[in-house]
Amino acid sequence: xYVVVAGGGKVGANSTRTLLEMGHEVTxxxxxxxxxxxxxxxxxxxxxxxxxxxxxxxERAGIAxxxxxxxxxxxxxxxxxxxxxxxxxxYGVPKAIARVNDPRNQPHFDLLGITQTVCAxxxxxxxxxxxxxxxxxxxxxxxxxxxxxxxxxxIESHSPAVGTRVAGLSLPKGSRxxxxxxxxRTELVEPGTVMRPGDQVLAVVPHGAGMDLRRVLxxxxx
Amino acid sequence: MKxxxxxxxxxGSAVAKGLLAAGWDVTAVDENEDALVRLGPSWKGGxxxxxGMDFTVLERAAIAEADAAVVSTNGDNTNLVIGQxxxxxxxxxxxxxxxxxxxxxxxxxxxxxxxxxxxxxxxxVLLETVRETTPVPEVAS
Numbered sequence: 001x002y003v004v005v006a007g008g009g010k011v012g013a014n015s016t017r018t019l020l021e022m023g024h025e026v027t028x029x030x031x032x033x034x035x036x037x038x039x040x041x042x043x044x045x046x047x048x049x050x051x052x053x054x055x056x057x058x059e060r061a062g063i064a065x066x067x068x069x070x071x072x073x074x075x076x077x078x079x080x081x082x083x084x085x086x087x088x089x090x091y092g093v094p095k096a097i098a099r100v101n102d103p104r105n106q107p108h109f110d111l112l113g114i115t116q117t118v119c120a121x122x123x124x125x126x127x128x129x130x131x132x133x134x135x136x137x138x139x140x141x142x143x144x145x146x147x148x149x150x151x152x153x154x155i156e157s158h159s160p161a162v163g164t165r166v167a168g169l170s171l172p173k174g175s176r177x178x179x180x181x182x183x184x185r186t187e188l189v190e191p192g193t194v195m196r197p198g199d200q201v202l203a204v205v206p207h208g209a210g211m212d213l214r215r216v217l218x219x220x221x222x
Numbered sequence: 223m224k225x226x227x228x229x230x231x232x233x234g235s236a237v238a239k240g241l242l243a244a245g246w247d248v249t250a251v252d253e254n255e256d257a258l259v260r261l262g263p264s265w266k267g268g269x270x271x272x273x274g275m276d277f278t279v280l281e282r283a284a285i286a287e288a289d290a291a292v293v294s295t296n297g298d299n300t301n302l303v304i305g306q307x308x309x310x311x312x313x314x315x316x317x318x319x320x321x322x323x324x325x326x327x328x329x330x331x332x333x334x335x336x337x338x339x340x341x342x343x344x345x346x347v348l349l350e351t352v353r354e355t356t357p358v359p360e361v362a363s
Contacts, residue, residue: 078303
């Protein structure tokens with residue numbers, strides 16, 4: 001697979017190293033002369049110096065081939081957005097993954113159609129939430145393009161779903177319970193599965209329906 | 223009519239003053255408080271300090287009521303992103319974006335943005351001036 005990596009910071013450099021080890025062909029674009037020199041020492045001709053938001057630079061990096069994958073992982077969110085847009089809309093790159101440095105910029109990526117994004121802050125906060133069980137509902141994975149999220153719900157003794165068969169729950173439209181983790185074992189959810197206190201339920205829900213699911217399983221938020 | 227000018231440098235401040243003089247209700251936005259100085263002591267328009275990528279800043283500038291927006295911060299990519307957000311999220315009828323790089327200006331113009339490229343303008347004015355003031359060199363055949 002051919003991959004263009006824009007931005008040679010920690011994320012870009014490590015991705016490049018791993019992709020090369022996996023046997024992929026990579027071009028890494030870095031603008032800063034000091035960084036470029038260091039990267040060139042390690043990666044040789046794989047690294048190209050230039051501003052990856054410039055169309056001529058992207059063309060020299062082979063954007064017109066086009067690469068199967070474009071990683072827009074500079075430290076600047078606007079740059080990452082523009083690089084992804086030029087690659088996808090201008091050159092038909094099938095898959096672009098953009099780094100979101102400031103989670104407050106996530107809505108801009110969503111609005112402008114850059115659906116595959118990675119944000120370290122959001123991921124870390126997701127892990128923090130996962131470690132706090134009383135929160136009730138934890139988003140484990142967001143599938144932007146599909147408009148779905150995989151969530152985990154912890155059933156408590158006073159939850160309204162306790163003692164109810166899954167078939168009898170009025171779950172939000174488009175959502176489904178996948179599995180229940182109880183007594184150290186995971187069971188796939190069947191229509192006849194009965195919710196019990198302490199169950200950890202994995203579910204798939206459409207975006208925005210997480211709180212509805214929470215209400216059905218755990219009741220209104222205290 | 224209401225206009226919001228995002229990025230109040232040499233270009234943005236002059237545009238803001240020009241629109242105000244033409245009778246527009248103008249709010250200027252800049253990250254740097256000192257940009258207010260460029261608008262002059264008699265500035266009667268609005269001024270909001272903050273980044274144009276920040277929704278709360280845009281909303282303090284009452285962006286949703288704007289009939290026109292001019293985006294002229296010192297970053298091409300910042301302008302391109304803010305311009306698209308203004309078009310798509312706030313549905314502002316006229317969004318004009320300053321882009322210094324001619325290639326990017328054209329790329330986004332083809333895709334429906336009103337981009338203005340000062341570099342392109344400078345190139346054509348310079349060429350024209352040279353052509354007008356200098357006799358055409360004879361081409362050896």
